[in-house]
Amino acid sequence: MESKRERWNKKREYILASAGNVVGLGNVWRFPYLCYKNGGGVFLVPYCFFAIFAGIPLFMLETVIGQYCQQGAVTCWSHLCPMSVGTGYSILVIQMFARAYLIILAWALLYLVYSFRSVLPWASCSNAWNTDKCVELTSMTGTSPHNRSLPDGNMSTSSKGVLSMSQGLQEMGQVQWPVLVSLFVCWVVCYFCVWKGVRSTGKVVYVTAVFPYVMLAVLLVRGLTLPGAWDGIVFYLYPEPSRLADLEVWLDACSQVMFSYGVACGTIITLSSYNKKGNNCYRDSLWLCALNSCTSFVAGFAVFSTLGFMAKQQGVTVDKVVSSGAGLAFIAFPQAVALMPLPQLWAVCFFIMLLMLGLDTIFAGLETITASIVDLFPLKLKGAWRREKFLGVLCLFIFIVQISMTTSGGLFQFQLIDYYGASGPVLLFVSMIQCVSVSWAFGAERLCAEVKAMTGQNIPLLFRMCWKYITPLLDMLFLLLSFLNTEPLTSADGSLFPAWAYALGWCIALSGIVPIPLWAVVKIYLTKGPFGGKNPKHR
Template sequence: MQIVGATVVDCLVSPCSRGILSMSGGIEEVGSVKWELLLCLLACWVACYFCIWKGVRFTGKVVYFTAVFPYVMLAILLVRGLTLPGAWQGVVYYLYPDPSRLADFQVWMEAAAQVLFSYGVSSGALITLGSYNKIHNNCYKDSLWLCVLNSATSFISGFVVFSTLGFMAEKQGISIDKVADSGPGLAFVVFPQAVALMPLPQLWAACFFLMLILLGLDTLFAGLETIISSVIDMFPGQMRRPWRREIVLFFFCSISFIIQISLTTQGGVYVFQLIDYYGANGICVVFVSAVQCVAVGWAFGADRMCDAVQFMTGQRPWGYFTLCWRYFTPLICMVCFFGFFLNHQPLTTSGGYMYPDWAYSVGWAMALSSVVAVPIWAHRGHPHTASVFLVPSGR
């Protein structure tokens, strides 16, 4: 995430921005809590708790709105973006490739990590939510449709973003590569600036940020459901009693809210930057993906996995999937994993701010926490791990 990493702080390190946003001089200067952000954070956690506290069946009903409404907003923003002056310039910039970038190994590493992250691979959410399906649910077809829908959404979203950036470039009289940015900087800095230049900016800003809020809630739903379901499966006798799920979820949301109060301080943007750069690093995603493929393709066995899929769906996966589980995906993931270490650059900002050494240590601890957990759990072993795959069952 090196490319994504330096966007937010880079855009906000000017003295003017620090004055407006009440930013401190660095992560070591915590400063005071900004109560507006604190109340927004509290409202998000309260909404998330009451949306998933009754389990996946109730959450599924909520998701009908939170997952569909962003597509409505995306369609509105797409139509509006394509009708702006200069939109075609942005579309051409989006669709016209730069062949020289294909020789940059960093681009391929970022692409691999982004694909895995976008598909929700390695986070456990797909496995957890899939466990609630019926035994003979066609998971084979669902997986293919998930890939098609995800890729199509990303492709269409590109038209929304770059048509707006093309408008912004024409409005300011500069080339589009000067306004194009990536990651959080695009979502929270560049795109809002472009929206502010449109007619009726309040309307389009409301549509855009409402879409972001709902997308964030959807992601949080899946993550929390994964954690709570794991706790219930580990302690079924205690957790399946009345109100145990609600109580555990309440304590988890409360602890998460308390920890995230640090993000609402004057130095919170630096903490956010550290988490975004290291905590969501591609190292974690590609490593866990490689381990999962080895577990499926070799430990459990690709042929046995095909038998399980055939038992559930009535059709056997293509042989190509067997090759991916055993060879292609683990090899690509491990190449990217070691490539991240070889091309790693410490987190810095264009304003010259360098994080203290202890912050880099905390960042690496976050990045490697999920990596270290794999060999620790594998060393302990689990006698019932194989039986989970031998007899597929829904909840």
């Protein structure tokens, strides 16, 4: 089995692919906002706590699983704990919903194209979609003033004009052809980047994993040199120790660690399964986790220095211009760069960075789905042309499903899937089952012995204790707390979604959990023995 498994051509290809997978959009648009929202520098306390006792142990566990089993995210559990194979199917469900993130690449590509115009669409009040609430703002940076637009009330000019966003999920509207074309282009690019497996992905990541750091460094230097940058950084890191008593701060830290470390999604297992068994997976895991957290922290300086500049230009406080998620990437930040001299240059840099960050994560997710299905049906899908054909059908299917996200209500569809599809509770449940299955069914000590045999590396006692006790208990505790503290999803302007949307959202969330207990029940029923439904009279 091991000799037939594909391999990374070089060790650095695995490192770059893994770095691109864990360092994604959440590092740029989610961590800085959560840090500001939850007590500034104080937020680093719960973040580091969960990183040490949950994020890093889980990342290392999944890396070891992939390298030891040399299998994808589903079939690996047949080697570890057959009753937990449902975990792999839950991961496939999570990955299918996570493909919704490709619509972000479509938006970023569309914004990138518009960034080459002589006047940025979101930087003027002369567009057809502008209302009488749009006013001109004079920027005093540079040698001459530049007129820029303020948001049209609660809906920014960029989202109304470029994305043609409606008022809510109940107003789907028509397909926006520029967004649809952008989505199709993104899918074509993604297909040809992963169609040959690690042979093609290993080459692409030299660009997609490295270039975002170049762009981030450029934007960081530029942001720190802008007037008002210090005000933004103060808002980003100003500590509020009293916030440590707030349960929501700890829940946000937990969800951010789970989300940004990419655990419970199968990508870590899949990427490491292409390693040689003698690879030092322990050292790789520590370096990749450190890189992920440091990137999140540094990205906050680039984002908030620019938002501080935007606030100074508009004569408001920083909290008036701060946004999270898609609102930061496609509303707040585009408006901020529109106030700078040479706005087209900075807009191009920013959206290229978003594209590269998103592509790596999409690559890993597609590879996870494809490798898992190929490993499940090796006789039917083994072989280059069969894999390529299956991947093409998969990409075409998801593209057709995502056409509805190119309508005017597409942003709200994305918010719904993002909030429920790969949410904190789902990831917490899957990671808890992973820890219990490996540590208690397969055996934590046995796994450490296998790592010692493969790499010669001893796993510290702390990680063994985390796998067996600390991490699953933390997962269970915060899983319960997250359900007790659940708040309804709201749109950017604070309005609630329709009632049917919340019912649909919970169905999406449960679909990522149900395969685990369902598989276990079926497995017990079909297994011959005293606990099985097929127990014969004579054994």
